[in-house]
Structures are given as structure tokens and as C-alpha cells.
Amino acid sequence: MKNTALSHKHIELGAKMVPFAGYNMPVQYEGVNAEHETVRNAVGVFDVSHMGEFILRGSNALALIQKFASNDASVLVDGKAQYTCMPNGKGGIVDDLIIYRVNANEFFIVVNASNIDKDWNWISSLNDLDVEMENVSDSYSLLAIQGPKAAEAMQSLTDINLSEMVYYTFTKGTFAGIENIMVSATGYTGSGGFEIYVKNEDVEHVWNEVFKAGADFGIKPIGLAARDTLRLEMGFCLYGNDIDDTTSPLEAGLGWITKFTKEFTDSEFLKKQKEEGVTRKLVAFEMIERGIPRHDYPIIDASGNVIGKVTSGTMSPSMKIGIGLGYVTKEHSALESEIFIEIREKGVKAKVTKLPFYKK
Numbered sequence: 179m180k181n182t183a184l185s186h187k188h189i190e191l192g193a194k195m196v197p198f199a200g201y202n203m204p205v206q207y208e209g210v211n212a213e214h215e216t217v218r219n220a221v222g223v224f225d226v227s228h229m230g231e232f233i234l235r236g237s238n239a240l241a242l243i244q245k246f247a248s249n250d251a252s253v254l255v256d257g258k259a260q261y262t263c264m265p266n267g268k269g270g271i272v273d274d275l276i277i278y279r280v281n282a283n284e285f286f287i288v289v290n291a292s293n294i295d296k297d298w299n300w301i302s303s304l305n306d307l308d309v310e311m312e313n314v315s316d317s318y319s320l321l322a323i324q325g326p327k328a329a330e331a332m333q334s335l336t337d338i339n340l341s342e343m344v345y346y347t348f349t350k351g352t353f354a355g356i357e358n359i360m361v362s363a364t365g366y367t368g369s370g371g372f373e374i375y376v377k378n379e380d381v382e383h384v385w386n387e388v389f390k391a392g393a394d395f396g397i398k399p400i401g402l403a404a405r406d407t408l409r410l411e412m413g414f415c416l417y418g419n420d421i422d423d424t425t426s427p428l429e430a431g432l433g434w435i436t437k438f439t440k441e442f443t444d445s446e447f448l449k450k451q452k453e454e455g456v457t458r459k460l461v462a463f464e465m466i467e468r469g470i471p472r473h474d475y476p477i478i479d480a481s482g483n484v485i486g487k488v489t490s491g492t493m494s495p496s497m498k499i500g501i502g503l504g505y506v507t508k509e510h511s512a513l514e515s516e517i518f519i520e521i522r523e524k525g526v527k528a529k530v531t532k533l534p535f536y537k538k
Contacts, residue, residue, distance in 0.1 A: 221325035221328045263436075265426075328371035
């Protein structure tokens with residue numbers, strides 16, 4: 179099992195550590211609900227250094243991205259980021275990822291920790307364009323500083339005007355005294371904030387400075403368990419749960435990142451699927467009766483017939499009710515449809531609802 183450059187800090191801080199995607203990661207410090215509230219109301223810091231980073235360079239870098247990505251990266255300008263996914267040639271998804279355009283000939287790509295090798299091999303297999311590829315996953319750390327007070331709390335560490343940064347943009351500058359750090363106005367929580375890409379050798383210094391700067395703003399370290407409840411309240415997909423090699427982007431409600439303005443892997447298949455309509459859909463639901471939905475619980479109709487399964491579920495810390503995502507047959511996917519989650523062999527009533535669950 180790998181450690182991040184900060185694993186020893188989490189252990190010192192008393193975090194509960196768990197294996198995650200081959201890494202020794204902090205799942206929680208003081209408790210999921212308290213950490214969740216910190217990010218929703220103030221500012222929290224996640225060590226997400228297990229994520230993978232690739233750099234693509236060369237005059238054909240964009241052309242390669244256009245082949246493997248469902249979204250249209252030609253609209254990107256320098257300093258802009260884009261969420262996308264990679265179809266797998268069989269109607270499913272290799273991974274979801276973020277593409278950052280550094281300049282016309284250089285793109286920085288961030289992928290899920292559990293898929294680093296798989297993604298590298300997939301992109302490499304499509305690279306017949308002489309694009310220079312570099313896997314820098316083992317040399318970069320990543321801190322996600324999230325919450326409504328993130329910009330104010332971190333401003334003393336940088337001359338970048340954080341409050342003026344627009345969602346899904348990034349810039350490079352001095353941060354915590356370290357030059358050429360990439361600061362990105364992205365995150366996985368729905369509460370605003372930044373992601374800081376920093377070399378492993380500098381990350382402990384940056385971590386310490388971040389906590390000093392944020393002391394007056396109630397800053398706290400946050401574990402992966404709260405990251406999951408935060409992203410689920412926003413309805414953000416988690417690879418391996420809500421999307422995988424068997425789910426199409428259209429079934430998963432990711433039509434908005436599937437652009438038919440260009441050709442890409444599976445574009446013909448997906449175009450046909452869009453025209454004909456999907457037979458199942460990923461829906462958001464909230465519990466009407468008491469119960470906590472969990473991954474893989476069956477979803478049933480009023481007669482007890484299985485119509486799908488839960489992909490992500492939790493007790494929402496913000497709303498104090500059970501919420502979840504799951505695939506159901508198309509006829510049960512309309513808003514306000516009544517469905518039942520099978521919990522301990524009993525159908526517990528829920529309804530299909532709109533995302534996000536959490537409204538600021």
C-alpha cells in the first residue's frame with residue numbers, strides 16, 4: 179500500500195486511516211457529520227494526492243484528447259478546465275476526468291486514483307499522433323481546500339486574486355512561498371474552493387502554511403468519508419459506483435458532457451443511443467420513509483419487482499434524510515416517481531427527485 183507525502187501528518191492528527199485505491203488514506207478525523215458541516219459552512223482541507231495526473235504535449239495533443247474524450251475540448255482556452263469522460267469503445271466509460279489547457283500544445287489531465295494504469299494504457303492505445311505523454315502521478319500531491327471561506331482564508335498565501343477566480347479556471351503562481359503552483363477553482367463538494375497541485379517535496383510546507391492561514395476561519399482537515407457525503411449531496415458521479423465500464427454517459431445523465439459536434443470513441447453508438455432512447459437511467463432519489471440506502475441495495479416497484487439498484491447512498495448530513503443515486507428502468511425514472519429501496523428485505527418508500535439534493 180502506498181502512502182501520500184502527507185500520510186504521516188494524518189496519522190499524527192489522529193485520523194482513522196483506510197486502504198483506498200492502493201493508498202493509505204484518512205477516512206475521517208473527528209467524524210463525518212462534523213467534517214461535512216465544516217466544508218459546507220467554513221473551510222476544510224482534503225489530501226487527495228492519490229489522484230492521477232498526466233501531461234500531454236505536442237501539436238496533436240488536442241487531436242488526441244478529441245479522440246478519447248466525450249466532451250469538446252476545442253472550446254478550451256488557456257487557463258480553462260473541462261469535465262469529461264472517456265468512452266470505452268463498448269458503450270461504457272473508462273473513467274471520468276478533468277482536462278486543463280495549459281497552452282495550445284500542453285494539457286494537464288487529472289484522473290481517478292484507482293484508474294491511473296487503466297487510463298494511461300487506454301490513452302496510449304489511441305495515441306497514433308506522436309503526442310508526448312508523461313505520467314506525473316507519483317510526483318504530484320493535491321490539496322482540495324473547500325468551503326465558502328476558502329478564498330478569504332487562503333488569500334494571505336498568494337498574490338493570485340482568489341475571490342475573482344471563476345469556477346473551472348486555473349492559474350499558476352506563488353502559493354505559500356512556493357513558485358509555479360497550479361491553483362484551480364475546482365472541487366468535488368459543491369461548496370466552492372480550490373485545488374492546489376504541488377510537488378511532493380513541497381506539500382508538507384504548503385499544508386502547514388494552509389492551516390496557519392486558515393486558523394482564524396475554523397479550518398480543519400477532512401477525510402474521504404465526508405468527501406463522499408458532500409459529493410453525493412450535489413449528485414456528482416463517483417467512478418466505480420455510479421459510472422463504470424458498463425454504464426453509458428447518456429444512461430448516467432452525462433449527456434451534457436457528450437458532444438456530437440465531433441467524432442470520438444463510441445460517438446456513433448452514443449448518437450444512436452440518444453436517438454433511440456436509453457432503457458435505464460441514473461436517477462436521484464430521497465427517502466420518504468425512514469431508511470438509509472446503501473450501494474447495491476435493490477430498487478423495487480410497489481409490487482416488489484426489481485427495477486434497478488442503488489449505486490450511491492447515505493444519510494444526508496445537511497438534510498437529515500436518506501438520499502441516493504441508482505439506475506432504474508426508464509418507465510420509473512420520471513421526477514416524483516414513487517420507488518422503493520429494499521432495506522433488510524423490506525421495501526422502504528422513496529421518490530425520484532431533482533439534483534442537487536443540497537440547495538445552498
